[in-house]
Amino acid sequence: MSMRELTVLGTASQTPTRQRNHNGYVLRWDDEVILFDPGEGSQRQLLHTTVTATDLTRICVTHFHGDHSLGLPGIIQRLSLDRVPHPVAVHFPAGGAEYFARLRHATSFHEAAELRPEPVDADGQRIALRGGHTLTARRLRHPIETYGYQLVEPDGCRMLPERLAAYGIAGPAVGELLRVGHLDVDGRRVRTDEVSEPRPGQRFAFVMDTGLCDAVYALAEHADLLVIESTFLDSETALAAEVGHLTAAQAARVAAESGVRRLVLTHFSQRYADPARFAAEAREHFTGDLVVAEDLGTVAVPPRRVPSPG
Template sequence: MTRELVILGTASQVPTRQRNHNGYLLRWDDEMIMFDPGEGSQRQMLFAGASATDLTRICVTHFHGDHCLGLPGMIQRLSLDRVPHPVPVHFPAGGAEYFARLRHASSFHETADVRPEPVEQDGQTIPVRGGTITARRLHHPVEAYGYQLVEPDGRRMLPERLAAYGIAGRAIGELIRAGHLDLDGRRVSLAEVSEERRGQRFAFVMDTGLCDAVYALAEAADLLVIESTFLTEDAALAAEAGHLTAAQAARVATESGVRRLVLTHFSQRYPDPARFAAEAREHFTGDLVIAEDLGRVRVPRLSSPV
C-alpha cells in the first residue's frame, strides 16, 4: 500500500513563479485526503497525475484564502467527474458560513455526495480507513485546526519464530485471530512469534503561532508537514501574524521526535529556499525536506531507517 504526500503548492498568501498557493494530497492506503486546497489546486493535481475521483475526504485548517479558495473548483470537479463515493469535508465549525459560500460560489449541476463535517472542538476525532484523525485547535487570528492521522498499533509477525514452531499458511491466520495456537500438546501464544508494531503517524500543521497544540500534533510523527512562513530575522512579525519560523518548526520536530520533517508555506519575501534549510538545520538533524511544488514525500516505513 502507498503512503506518501503529494505537494500541490507551497506558497503563503502570495504565490510566486515557482510556488502555487497551498495544496497537499496524502495517499494513505485506500484514503486520498486533500489538505487546504488553495487557488490552482485542481490544475496542480493534473500536473501531479492525481485524479479528483480518488479523493476520499478534504481537510481545511482555516478559512484564509490561500488555504481554501480552491474549494469551489474542487467541489464542482467532484460533481463533474460524478465521483461515486461520499466525500466528507472537515473544517472549523466557526467557518461554516464561509464553507457554505465556497461550496455554492457559482452555478453547477451537483451530483457528488459532498458531506460537511465541521470540527466542533479541540481534540475531536475523525475515523478514517487505516486510522483516526485528531483535530487540534491552533493559535491563529481566525479559528484554525491542525490534523494528526494515527494508525492503530499492531503486531509484526516474526518469520524465524514462526518457522521454529512450524507455523505456516492458514495456521498463521488462526493464530492471529485466536491469539494462540495449540501444537503437539503445547500452546504457542501470539506474543511468542510476533512483536509490537507502532502505528504510523502523520501530522499537518498550518498557520499558527507556537502553542501546545503544535507539539501535540507533532508528537512522534513519522512525517510532519508544518508551516515555516518566516525566518528568525522576522520572528516578531511571525508572532504578530500567528505564524512559525523555520527555527521554531525545526525545534518542534526535534523535541517531538519527528522522523521526517517537511517545511512549507513560505513567504514570498524570501526568494532563496536554502535559507529555510540552513536555519532549520541548526535545530533539527533528522530527515529534512524543503517542500517544492509537485514534489512527493513518502511516509517513512517503520521497519527501515529514515
C-alpha cells in the same frame, strides 16, 4: 501494495509567486487519499501529478483564509464533473460553516458527487478512518479558528516466519492466531507475542497557520512525517508571533523536541526568493531528515521504525 506519500500542490502563503502556487497537499495513505488546504489553483495543479479528483476520499481544511480554501469550489465541482462514485468527507472548523457553505455553492453546477461535510467543533476531536486509523484535530493559535490534523496508525505486530515454522503454524492458522491471540498446537498454547515482534504504527501531522502553542507539539509528537508551516525566517520572529505564524527555526525546534523523523517545511512568505535560507536556518536546530517543499514535489513517508531489541 499500499503507498504512503505526500504530493505538494503549492508552497506559497498569502500571495502566490511565479514559482509557488497557493497551498495544496495530498496525502496518499493506503486507501485514503486526503487533500489538505486546497488554495487557488489546486484543481489545475492536480493535473501535473499522478493524483486525480476521483482518487480523493476526504478533504481537510485547517481554516478559512483564502490561501487555504479558495480552491474548494473548483475541487468540489470537479468531483461532480467526474462523477466520483464514492462519498468524500470534508473536515473544517465548525465556526467557519458559513464560509464552507458559500464556497461549496460559489457558482451554479450540477451536483452529482456525494459530499459529506463533517465539521470539527472540539479540540482533540477524533475521526475514525479505515483500518482502525484515526485523524485527530487540534486547535491551533491563529486569528481565526484553525485546526491542525494528526493521522495515527494503531500499533500492530509483524509475524516472524521462522518462529511460525518452528511451531508448525501456517496458512489459515496464522490468521486465527492473529484474531484470537493464541493457538493450541500439539498440546501447547502458542501466544501471538511468541511468534511476532511489535510493529509501531506510523504517524503523519499537518500543521498550518499558527503561533507556537501546546497543540503544535501534540500534533508533531513522534511524527514519521511532519508537514509544517515556516512562513518567516528568524529575523521576523516578532512579526510571526504577531500574526500567528512560525519561523523555520521554530518549526525545526518543534520537530527536534517532538522526535520527528522527516520534517517538511512549507508555506513560505513571498518576501523570500531563496528557499535554501529556510533549510539553513532549520539545520541549526534539526539534524534529522529535512525537506524544503517544492511545488509538484513528492515526499515519501519514511519506512517503519525498527523495533527496539528486547
